[in-house]
Amino acid sequence: MIKILKYSIYDLMRSRWTYVYFAFFLLFTFSLLLLSSDLSRVIISMMNVVLILCPLIATMFGVMYFYNSREFTELLLAQPIKRISIFWGQYLGLASSLSISLLLGIGIPFTFYGLFYSAEILDFLILLINGVALTFIFSGLAFFIALKNENRIRGFGLAIIAWLFFAVIYDGIFLLLLMFFREYPLEQFSLFATLLNPIDLSRILLLLKLDISALMGFSGAVFRQFLGTTLGMLVAGFVLMFWIGLPLWGIRSTALRKDF
Amino acid sequence: MKNKMKWIIISWCHFFIFQVSLQAATLQVCSSCNFSTIEEALKAANDGDVIEIQEGTYFENALVVDKSVHIKGINWPIVDAQEKGEVFTIIASNVTLEGLQIQNIGVSYLKDHSAIRIKRQKNCIIRNNKLFNAFFGIYLERANNCQIYQNEITGAAIEESSSGNAIHAWHCKNLSVSENIVKGHRDGIYFEFVDSSHITKNRSKNNLRYGLHFMFSNDDQYDHNVFENNGAGVAVMFSKKIDMRFNTFQYNWGTASYGLLLKEIYDAKIENNHFSFNTIGINIEGSTRLTYHNNQFKRNGWAIKMAGGCLDNEFTKNNFLSNTLDLVVNSNVNNNSFDGNYWSEYSGYDLDKNGLGDVPHHPVKLFSFIIDRTPESIVLLRSFFIDLLNFAEKVSPVFTPAEVLDNQPLMKPITL
Numbered sequence: 118m119i120k121i122l123k124y125s126i127y128d129l130m131r132s133r134w135t136y137v138y139f140a141f142f143l144l145f146t147f148s149l150l151l152l153s154s155d156l157s158r159v160i161i162s163m164m165n166v167v168l169i170l171c172p173l174i175a176t177m178f179g180v181m182y183f184y185n186s187r188e189f190t191e192l193l194l195a196q197p198i199k200r201i202s203i204f205w206g207q208y209l210g211l212a213s214s215l216s217i218s219l220l221l222g223i224g225i226p227f228t229f230y231g232l233f234y235s236a237e238i239l240d241f242l243i244l245l246i247n248g249v250a251l252t253f254i255f256s257g258l259a260f261f262i263a264l265k266n267e268n269r270i271r272g273f274g275l276a277i278i279a280w281l282f283f284a285v286i287y288d289g290i291f292l293l294l295l296m297f298f299r300e301y302p303l304e305q306f307s308l309f310a311t312l313l314n315p316i317d318l319s320r321i322l323l324l325l326k327l328d329i330s331a332l333m334g335f336s337g338a339v340f341r342q343f344l345g346t347t348l349g350m351l352v353a354g355f356v357l358m359f360w361i362g363l364p365l366w367g368i369r370s371t372a373l374r375k376d377f
Numbered sequence: 378m379k380n381k382m383k384w385i386i387i388s389w390c391h392f393f394i395f396q397v398s399l400q401a402a403t404l405q406v407c408s409s410c411n412f413s414t415i416e417e418a419l420k421a422a423n424d425g426d427v428i429e430i431q432e433g434t435y436f437e438n439a440l441v442v443d444k445s446v447h448i449k450g451i452n453w454p455i456v457d458a459q460e461k462g463e464v465f466t467i468i469a470s471n472v473t474l475e476g477l478q479i480q481n482i483g484v485s486y487l488k489d490h491s492a493i494r495i496k497r498q499k500n501c502i503i504r505n506n507k508l509f510n511a512f513f514g515i516y517l518e519r520a521n522n523c524q525i526y527q528n529e530i531t532g533a534a535i536e537e538s539s540s541g542n543a544i545h546a547w548h549c550k551n552l553s554v555s556e557n558i559v560k561g562h563r564d565g566i567y568f569e570f571v572d573s574s575h576i577t578k579n580r581s582k583n584n585l586r587y588g589l590h591f592m593f594s595n596d597d598q599y600d601h602n603v604f605e606n607n608g609a610g611v612a613v614m615f616s617k618k619i620d621m622r623f624n625t626f627q628y629n630w631g632t633a634s635y636g637l638l639l640k641e642i643y644d645a646k647i648e649n650n651h652f653s654f655n656t657i658g659i660n661i662e663g664s665t666r667l668t669y670h671n672n673q674f675k676r677n678g679w680a681i682k683m684a685g686g687c688l689d690n691e692f693t694k695n696n697f698l699s700n701t702l703d704l705v706v707n708s709n710v711n712n713n714s715f716d717g718n719y720w721s722e723y724s725g726y727d728l729d730k731n732g733l734g735d736v737p738h739h740p741v742k743l744f745s746f747i748i749d750r751t752p753e754s755i756v757l758l759r760s761f762f763i764d765l766l767n768f769a770e771k772v773s774p775v776f777t778p779a780e781v782l783d784n785q786p787l788m789k790p791i792t793l
Contacts, residue, residue, distance in 0.1 A: 158699050161759070169761055288762035295754045296747070303753040311756055324758060328701050334656050334678055336752035338632050 121193065121203055125210025128186070135218055138174060142222025150230050156237045157327060160244055163223065164323045167248045168316055172255040173280050175215055179259025180276045182211050184269050194377055204260070204372045208365070212256040216249045223248070240326045247319035250357045254315050255280070257364030264371050287314050304339040311340075312353075315360040322353055406454075407431035415440055415448075415456065422446050424469075430454045430477065442467045442474075450476030453507065458482050458492075467495045473502040480509040484539050491516035491541070492530075495523060503528060513541035514562065521550045525557065532561035534585050542567040543584070546574070554579060564590040565607065568597065577601050587612045587638075588629075591619060600624060604636070610655065612638040619645045627653045635660040636677070639667070647672060649793065657682050658700070665689055673793050674700055679745075684708070693717045696790045697740070701758065704740040706781050707749050715740060719787040727788045734786040741777045743770035 129135050145166065149159045183190075186207065193203045223245065232238055259276050266272040291310055295303055311317045324332060325344055332341050343349045404418045404426055405411060412418040415437055418428045427447045431454060438458035442448070442465055453476065458464050460483030465474065472495075479492040491513035495501050501523045507530075508514045514530040517523060525544060534540030543559035544566045546552055552574040558581075559565040565581030568574065569592045576599035581588035588604035589611040591597065598620035604610035610626040612635075613619055619642065626636030636655035639645070640662045648670045652658040658677040661667075663686035673696040674680035680700040683690075685708035695718045697703045703720060706713075717733075725734035744763050747754050757763050770777060 155699065161699075165759065165761075165764070285762050285765070288757055288760045292747070292754055292757055292762065295756075296751050299751040299753070303751075307753045307756045317756075317760065320760060321756065328678070328758060332678070332755065334632060334752075334755065336748075336755045337678075340756065 119206070121198075121206025122210045122213075125186075125207045126214050129182070129210060129214040134178060135214055138178075138215065139218035139222045142219060143225060146223050146226040150226055156230070156232070156235055157240060160237060160240050160323075161327050164244060164320070164327070167219075167223075167244060168251070168320055169284060171215075171219065171248050171251040172284060172316060175212070175252045175255035176259045176276045176280045177273075178215065179211055179256040180263045180272050183207070183260055183263035184272065191377060201369060201372060204264075204368055208257060208260050208368065211260075212253045215252045215256065219248050219252060220245060240323070243323055243326060247322060247357075250361065251315060251319055254357075254360045254364065257361060257368065261364045261367040261371065264368060264375065283314055283316050288317065291317075304336065308339060308343060312356050315357060318353060318356060322350075401425040401427065403427045403429055405429050405431065406435075407433060419444075419446070430456075438462055438464050440465050442472055443469050445469050445471040447473040448475070448477070449473075450478070450506075453478045455480065460484075462488070462490045463492075463494060465493045467493065467498060467501060470499045471501070472498070473504070475502070475505045478507040478509065479511065482511040482513070484512050484541075486539075489513050489516060489541060489545070491545070494518065495520040499523070502526075507531075508543075511541070511543075513545050514543040514559070515545070517544075517546040517549050517552065519548045520546070520552070522552075523549070524553045524555075526553070526555045527557065529558045530560070530562070531558075534562050537563050537585050540585060542590075543581075546571045549574065553577075560584065564588075565604075566590070568592065568594045570594060572596050575599075579603075580605070582606050584608065590614075591616045594619070598622070603627075604629065606630070609633075609635040609638050611636070612640070613642050613645065614638075614640040615642065616645075617643045621645065621647045621650060623649045625651045625653075626655060626658070627651070629655045631656060639664045642667070646670070651675070651793075652677055652680070660684075661687050661690070663687065667691070668693075670694055671791065671793060672696070674698065674703070676700060678702070679705055681705070683713070688712055690714075694787075694791050695719070696793070697721060698790065702742065702745045702748070704781070705745045705749055706741055706778055707746075709778050711778055711781055713781075715781060715783045717785045717787060718783055719790045720783065721790075723783075723786045723788075725786065732788055734788055738783040738786040739771055739774060739777065739781070740783060741781050742767045743776055746776050 149162055153159050227241060232241055258279055262275045263272050311321050321340060344353055404422055406415055406418045415430060415435055419440060422428055422444055424445045427449060430450045432452040434455040434457060436457050436459055438461045455478045456464055457480050460481050462483055464479050482490050482492055492508045492511040493503055494516040497519045499521045503515055503525045504527050506528045509531050510533050515525055530543040540563040542564040543562040544554060546568050548570045550572050555577045557579045560583045562584050563586050565584045565588045567590045571594045573596045578601045580603045582605040584607045586608045588607040591613045593615050595617045600622040603625045606628045610629045629636050634656045636652045637659045642664045644666045646668050650672045653675040656678045658674045658680040660682045662684040665688045667690045669692045671694050675698040677700045680697050680703045682705045690713040692715045697720045699721055720738050720740060723734055723738045725736040727734055743766050
């Protein structure tokens with residue numbers, strides 16, 4: 118598995134897209150930092166980008182990578198290697214190379230900007246952790262979709278829909294439900310519904326640090342009381358881990374049974 | 378002859394008065410002095426005397442100051458009431474009280490026990506005292522022309538019902554309250570029916586209810602104060618012509634917490650204040666003819682929340698920086714003006730380079746409208762979906778009041 122991981126990382130390192138991704142974050146973060154002197158303001162802007170882009174890129178890139186390296190996968194399958202470790206290797210290679218691009222792309226400008234001497238370092242770390250978690254979750258999801266669908270067009274379509282669902286549609290339905298049932302106490306429900314969507318969960322974890330003034334209000338109090346504590350953080354971390362594990366389990370069960 | 382007699386009498390009188398004032402005695406209070414208790418000294422004192430209380434602890438309470446004396450603590454003598462009730466009740470004019478540490482007044486649900494009470498008198502000066510664990514700190518009751526300054530009043534309030542105010546004024550005129558530090562009480566400074574008074578350079582923090590509270594008080598001014606971490610910073614209710622300048626309202630956090638709460642007030646001026654990190658910067662209800670000028674709102678949950686019945690409010694040259702929501706206006710009838718402010722969220726352009734944006738800014742977002750109706754939807758703050766909704770609403774306002782807009786948004790923040 119380690120060997121395949123290594124090859125897969127080498128392969129991705131040679132690919133243009135990893136560099137484009139890295140360069141995008143580098144430029145974007147640098148320009149934001151140049152435009153605004155308020156570090157926490159920059160982190161809020163970065164949050165919006167990370168929450169939208171990380172899942173999108175991970176999904177698209179994951180599907181693309183899987184389909185492109187299909188021949189290589191078939192070649193590997195012909196070798197006496199444990200079947201599942203081929204997929205683990207490829208998945209980890211993809212997710213970690215995307216994560217490295219993200220970490221370096223955001224990390225380098227912030228380090229130049231004297232992040233380590235500022236109070237925002239914790240917020241920044243949470244941003245990075247969330248970005249990495251989202252990358253892992255959505256590249257897993259992409260692999261799973263690609264594995265399930267031989268048809269590339271269908272695979273791409275499903276991947277886009279999956280991203281769209283978590284990034285936009287879910288929140289839309291959520292908001293409609295909130296407005297529709299607004300006569301009822303909805304705090305517990307909204308807390309639960311947030312945990313069910315990794316993008317929402319990441320967003321709330323960051324908001325707890327950044328928009329604390331607004332969340333100090335009546336309806337934000339539930340979130341602050343739950344997620345603001347160590348227990349809440351642990352629960353949130355556990356849920357994110359669960360979200361990483363879910364597609365992996367799908368990949369495993371599909372890959373073991375699939376007839377290539 | 379008659380004239381001469383008159384002169385003699387007058388000069389005699391002068392001489393006598395002079396003599397008396399020269400004779401203004403200094404009474405020493407200490408364990409080894411003539412007077413070992415403050416009570417004895419007060420009894421023996423005449424108008425104009427100075428009572429010097431030396432270092433030490435005096436377990437006394439119910440001290441009635443009925444002469445115009447100057448009570449002065451040397452090296453912070455401690456007057457401890459042992460939770461038995463009021464310490465100084467001042468029922469004479471021209472009394473000065475300074476340099477004392479008064480503590481442990483004790484809570485009463487029947488009487489407003491206070492460390493220092495001034496009853497129906499004028500020209501008192503209360504300065505440089507330290508009050509600890511007082512139920513009410515300084516209580517002014519129909520007192521005029523009093524000066525309260527450089528006191529430090531620290532309470533141990535746990536709940537509103539069993540705590541009093543640090544500085545409480547009722548039916549007073551021409552007070553000056555300055556450079557005090559008030560904390561841990563119900564209200565830091567409480568004004569009820571207090572007119573023409575001036576509150577300046579105080580620090581009010583960690584109070585349960587309000588840092589400063591006006592009720593039915595007119596023509597007052599407060600400036601250069603800092604209100605921090607109170608239930609709500611300042612509440613101004615049912616008052617007219619209050620000037621609020623150069624104050625700082627910060628970290629007033631909680632489910633029902635405001636930097637500044639305005640309710641039924643008229644003709645007030647709010648200028649050069651800083652509002653940062655409050656759940657709600659200013660909460661405005663039923664307030665008319667107010668001007669808001671040169672204020673800075675930074676990183677509040679809601680910078681301004683305006684309920685119905687607010688007319689002729691004028692916001693000019695304020696900075697709105699990185700608030701979660703800049704403005705919520707929940708009535709459709711609106712003649713308040715928001716022209717000429719700086720909004721950090723403004724995304725317009727300035728082609729003619731006159732420093733004013735060429736497209737109007739809509740400070741009320743669709744999302745603030747949604748939150749107002751469904752508070753739980755705060756969960757969706759800053760989500761992509763909400764951003765899309767806000768954008769759609771901004772392009773063509775349907776739900777948000779279309780007339781609430783800044784026609785001349787500034788391109789650069791005002792330097793304050």
